[in-house]
Amino acid sequence: MIELKNINKSYIQGKNKYHVLHDINLKIEQGEFLAxxxxxxxxxxxxxxxxxxxxxxxxGIYNYYEHPIHEYRRAQFSKLRNQNVGFVFQNFKLIQNITIADNVALPLLYAGAKRAFIKERVSEVLKAVGLAGYEKQLPKNLSGGQQQRVSIARAIxxxxxxxxxxxxxxxxxSKTSAEIMELFKHLNQDNQTTIIIVTHDPKVGAQADRLVHIxxxxxxxDQDHHKRKVRARQ
Ligand SMILES: Nc1ncnc2c1ncn2[C@@H]1O[C@H](COP(=O)(O)OP(=O)(O)O)[C@@H](O)[C@H]1O
Ligand SMILES: [Mg+2]
Structure with a gap:
């Protein structure tokens, strides 16, 4: 699904160049749950x-389903992003003055989906994250864990x-954090959604099927928890 070959990345600040990623090689298969x-x-x-x-x-080279993404132009890149990836962030990034349902609906509105479909789909994903019936609530009335569930609903x-x-x-x-990891695990198993989680917390990392260290x-x-061995680096 995802193949990175010799990826290098530098940030330029004034006259200084910071080399941040060094020759990254990584393959991720569809359906993986990777930390x-x-x-x-x-x-x-x-x-x-x-x-x-x-x-x-x-x-470097980035092949996505064998398409050379590194050769794409910016407009193609945004389209690819909108159609393929869901993002979840540490600080939830919910819009505070609109309802939970409206927050979750946003990506569908951007994609031009029909109203009736949006309503049904939003309820479906809220149910999938354990928040059935929360449509009309505002983010501020929810706990941190619940807000992260909303942002996961928006991402999927x-x-x-x-x-x-x-x-x-x-x-x-830590308790809420374990519950959120359980939810990711379910989404991965139930829908075969590939999940890539970034963390500095070993307890969180240990819950994924595969763990890559940077x-x-x-x-x-690069550890595969199922096979309990360090696999050969691709
Ligand atoms: N936009 C940026 N401009 C310049 N340097 C950056 C920028 N973003 C990140 N960096 C630097 O790149 C390095 C890696 O940052 P980052 O990828 O955010 O690390 P992490 O997510 O593991 O904390 C850090 O040294 C950081 O200061
Ligand atoms: Mg970071």
Whole structure:
């Protein structure tokens, strides 16, 4: 599904160039539940912004379903992003003055979906994240864990091929965080949605099926929890 070959990324600031990702090689198959773990500043967000088609400024090869994404123009990139990826962030990024249903509906509105379909689909995904009946509530009346569930509902409403979650449990206590990870696990198993989670928390990382470590912009270890072995790096 996703194949990165020798990806390098630098940020330019004035006369300085910061080389943040070094020769990243990574293959992700459809249906995988992968965690990318590394300390703050190691390049996790930079890497998943590339994987999620948010950043087209990189060197190297990115094949997506065998299409050479690195050759795409910016407009093609945005289209690819809108049609394929759902994003979940640490701070939920909900719009505070509109209802839960309207927050979840946004990606469908952008995609031009019909009103009746939107209503039905929004209820369906709210149910899938354990928030049936919360349509008319405002985000501020929900707990952190519930708000993250809403943002997950918003991320899956268009049935994307893959989900990217950047520190999705970073603002949650450990019990709530475990519940959110359970939800990701279910979404992965029930719908075969590929899930890529970024975390600096080993407890969160351990719940994914596969764990990739990143250190100072280098991918180091790649563990498959099912097989309990370190696989050969692709
Ligand atoms: N827009 C940017 N401009 C310049 N440097 C950046 C930018 N974004 C991130 N960096 C730097 O790149 C490195 C990796 O950042 P990031 O990918 O956000 O790490 P992580 O998500 O693992 O904390 C850090 O040293 C950070 O300061
Ligand atoms: Mg980050």
């Amino acid at each position: 990318i773990m590394g300390q703050s500043g190691s390049g996790k967000s930079t890497l998943i912004n590339i994987i999620g088609f948010l950043d087209d400024q990189f060197e 409403v268009t049935a994307p091929k893959f989900l990217i979650a950047d520190e999705p449990t970073g603002a949650l206590d 250190l100072d912009g280098h991918l180091t270890e």
